[in-house]
Amino acid sequence: MLVGTIKEICQQNEYMSEPEIKIKLSYIVGLKPVVLKELKQHDFKILDETDDSVYVEFSDDMFSKIKHLRSVARAYVVIQSDKYHPTYLSNHKSVLGNLIDIILEVNKKSFKSFRINCAGADSSEVRSIAKYIEETYELEEKEEADLKIYIIKPEDTWEIGIQITPRPLSVRDYKVVNMSGAMDPTIAHAVNSFCNLEEASSYLNVFSGSATLLIEAGQSYPNLENLIGFDNDKKHLSLSIQNIKKADLIKRVKVKEADIFYKPDFGKFDAIASDLPFGMLISKNEDLENLYKTFVEYCEVKLEPRGRLVVYTSEYELIESILSKSQFKIIQSLQLKLITNANAYLRPKIIVCELKN
Template sequence: MNKNNFKIKLSFVKGLNKIVVKEVKEKTSYKILEQGVDFVYLNFDKNFGKLFVLKSIGSVSIVLNDLLYNPAYLSKHKSILKEVIDEIINKKIDKFSTFKVSCAGLDSPEVKSISKYIGDEFKLKENVEADLKINIAKVNDLWEVSVQATRRPLSFRSYKIVNMSGAMDPTIAYALNEYCNVKKKKTYLNAFSGSATLLIEAGLSSQDLETLVGFDNDKSHLTLAYQNIKQAGLIRRIKLLEHDIYEQPKIGKFDVIVADLPFGMVISKNEDLEKMYTAFVNFAENSLEEKGVLGVYTNEYRLFKEVLDLSKWKIIEEVDLKLPTNVNSYLYPKIFVCKKI
């Protein structure tokens, strides 16, 4: 088989395509062959490890697409699978000891023979929580064999020494900051800062941000945030404060204000969200520079739009996202980017 048939697939949260394409163009010399709302295909090149710097993607995989590559065909032509898996294992970027094949008909003799072959050939144990993830699926009209290049998703960040329940996906945090154009700004405030995902992603993406401030009303969340910030090496650049949004804290004026708004699933279960969002919008009106930008991530987007006084604010971006929760269902949050009129 010819390696010219290989492609690289970047997968990401559905809706982040614009940011992913921008990041690929800015940080790499890969050619974008095709793009969808939750994936892009790039030309293959053996130095695909360079793509691991991308902050907006969930994973990098090596893929082959062909009309023929259904499980029955692959079970008779196992060298096809070997070539793709070799490409990743021989790189030695990660150490793989377990594997999982995801595919329709897992109990069929064909898929069982594929799994047995991979286990024997690569000395890997089959496991649900696997290091090496192999996926065989029909994508549009073609069959696709894809193998994820890293054990952990790239959305996993090493600065997260504590994972707060209700914390934001770091790839979405990166995207929200990009929509607010943080690389061109000097002062940045994160209300409802939680475990500091937005602050850390902003600090890591832009060395030019001179002021990074976050506040939260929960001491335990501030403690978690402090630990993550320390791990990210940003302790000198990020300041955390304990404030309640209802106090309308006076912290100064900022070029960017961002918030991942609390919404009843894990955080603020019994709160009056309308009152809270109104307090936040009032706070932003007073604390944002005249030409500043407000970036919001929320699941309660109807409520947020209701409380946003459209005589004072204009929405310049509204981005629909779709992401899986832990319980086999989906969330449909939105990103809003707003400016004062």
């Protein structure tokens, strides 16, 4: 059941003196400069910023615009107030109902289940909110749900939020299967954003894996004609071809079987991007230092004089030390902070280089 159009819901909120509805865009910690640049390009009005999120002005026509953002992991409609304690919400269910209406009006069919993430999720207040949602919207309460609702108090004020899409924005349609060790697509987008691809006509992805970097580059830079990647693992190559086909990029993106130690020759490139192998999963029998040295020497030869080399790795101290003795200079670096599946923190870096004159 919907109580009105998005415009009517916002007017009703204003009339009831409820706070303004906003959009919260969350991203991987460290990617803020990339996110702010993308939001500026698309004319979003920024209201507030934290380490991992930006709040932007809400308007009823912005959902499709948000879904195309490439650096953002998740998007939510949110409302904040000191009074939005679960007890208040259980007595004023329309506050949450209004937010649910906004999400369901855009794409009701995608949402069949819901979950409330909140401290005290078993309390009678939260249970009464869950019952209201079940009955009003005919949604089933589930652990792995489509409609993800949270009620939190990060600092001084309560915040209610609902993710606008069942899956995070960072989950891309082109991923046929998820390769272990594949890159987060928002990070791949960030790496590419430092490659000066607006001005480039050729792009090489060394250690291409499942082709996340290549596909992100192909989709974001339609004028980039020559996109080539290589990897020495047949399984990864076959996976990457499936992803490239799904992304409808098979005519523009080529992947080759090649080993960096044999210095394959595909010509020279305006940009080289690489998610370097690291950790046990990818290169347990390899000497990483030798691999990184060979990679840097290879890029010295294969990068056009005014080109960009952008690398991503958790082993940044090793690559920084090798780069410092090379023909490259580091012109920028970005440190990210990620939580792994095993709940550990990773602090990889994106390192942007140019050849010294």
